[in-house]
Amino acid sequence: MPARIVGTGSALPALCISNQKLEEYIDTTDEWIRSRTGIEERHIAVEETTASMAVSAAKAAMENAGVKAQEIDLIIAGSVSGDMCFPSLACQIQGAVLAENAIAFDVNAACAGFLFGLSIAEAYFTSGMAKTALIIGAETLSKMMDWNDRSTCVLFGDGAGAAIVKKDEKGIMGLVQGSDGGRGDALTCQNRPVNNPFVKNPTDLDYTKMDGQAVYRFAVKTVPASITQALEKAGVDAGEVKYFLLHQANIRIIEAVAKKLGQPIEKFPTNLQKCGNISAASVPILLDYVNKSGKLQKGDRIVLAGFGAGLTWAAAVLTW
Numbered sequence: 001m002p003a004r005i006v007g008t009g010s011a012l013p014a015l016c017i018s019n020q021k022l023e024e025y026i027d028t029t030d031e032w033i034r035s036r037t038g039i040e041e042r043h044i045a046v047e048e049t050t051a052s053m054a055v056s057a058a059k060a061a062m063e064n065a066g067v068k069a070q071e072i073d074l075i076i077a078g079s080v081s082g083d084m085c086f087p088s089l090a091c092q093i094q095g096a097v098l099a100e101n102a103i104a105f106d107v108n109a110a111c112a113g114f115l116f117g118l119s120i121a122e123a124y125f126t127s128g129m130a131k132t133a134l135i136i137g138a139e140t141l142s143k144m145m146d147w148n149d150r151s152t153c154v155l156f157g158d159g160a161g162a163a164i165v166k167k168d169e170k171g172i173m174g175l176v177q178g179s180d181g182g183r184g185d186a187l188t189c190q191n192r193p194v195n196n197p198f199v200k201n202p203t204d205l206d207y208t209k210m211d212g213q214a215v216y217r218f219a220v221k222t223v224p225a226s227i228t229q230a231l232e233k234a235g236v237d238a239g240e241v242k243y244f245l246l247h248q249a250n251i252r253i254i255e256a257v258a259k260k261l262g263q264p265i266e267k268f269p270t271n272l273q274k275c276g277n278i279s280a281a282s283v284p285i286l287l288d289y290v291n292k293s294g295k296l297q298k299g300d301r302i303v304l305a306g307f308g309a310g311l312t313w314a315a316a317v318l319t320w
């Protein structure tokens with residue numbers, strides 16, 4: 001499959017809020033959050049916006065890849081929390097980085113958004129419609145939370161990650177995607193409710209709602225299955241994979257996936273302890289951390305996997 005990641009970048013808000021700090025605002029404890037999720041702290045936007053973080057991450061990825069804005073012919077932004085209904089986040093990024101030769105659009109696949117973007121880029125490359133893509137996952141989830149609902153607001157954070165992907169004979173070796181709208185009720189956030197002069201009783205704006213245990217059951221079943229399918233497609237054995245970079249929802253999900261795949265937990269780097277769950281931004285931020293820490297060598301096999309609201313999921317086996 002003709003797509004290779006050649007550079008990464010990320011950006012987090014300046015404000016970092018520990019579990020202990022949250023205790024001052026919410027009826028929760030560090031012990032509850034840490035033991036059930038692994039999360040210790042998260043970054044929360046105050047001055048930053050989804051677009052400002054996305055642009056910072058995009059510029060960092062362009063610099064890391066050594067790619068100029070004019071070379072980019074495709075921009076795909078995965079997000080459920082853009083600042084604007086329109087223009088799209090991708091168009092905002094295009095305007096800010098001056099990538100005037102690009103086609104730019106958003107994808108809403110929640111926590112699988114970055115992987116869905118990668119898959120679309122690969123299809124554009126295969127069809128000859130593009131050669132150099134900028135793919136971003138960016139979220140300001142703190143504005144989607146009911147801060148009186150302790151079962152959701154403690155889990156999420158804000159931030160952005162980005163990657164430059166180029167048409168290349170080597171790169172993505174196997175990629176699978178799936179969606180199940182029939183189970184979409186497990187994790188929802190309403191958009192603006194209908195409110196016009198003809199509505200008798202307009203409803204209030206609603207926030208994120210989650211059936212945590214349903215999401216957990218979905219993740220521990222679907223993620224190992226989708227990774228196994230992607231490995232089969234790629235003709236790669238799980239033992240050959242250096243790192244499995246999973247969406248950073250919950251340490252217990254990651255541990256369960258490692259166990260099901262029969263792979264040591266050391267192959268599953270995490271940053272959820274420091275970032276919480278940042279939906280579409282989780283995978284590219286983690287990829288950037290691993291890349292910048294110098295742990296990846298050319299030719300390494302890695303797996304990326306995203307899963308979340310929709311329900312949606314995707315897994316990709318890559319050669320670095």
Ligand code: ACO
Nearest residue numbers: 028029032036111150151154212213215216249250307308
């Ligand atoms: N602090 C303290 N107590 C809390 C908190 C909190 N922040 N939140 C809930 N509780 C309480 C509840 O009120 C409940 O109390 P009760 O027994 O007196 O009624 C108790 O803790 C247990 O609540 P549960 O919801 O049953 O907790 P559970 O053990 O299922 O853990 C969790 C919740 C961590 C969300 C778990 O279901 C899970 O790991 N789900 C996976 C889903 C996930 O990670 N989603 C992230 C977003 S989706 C995605 O990115 C794929």
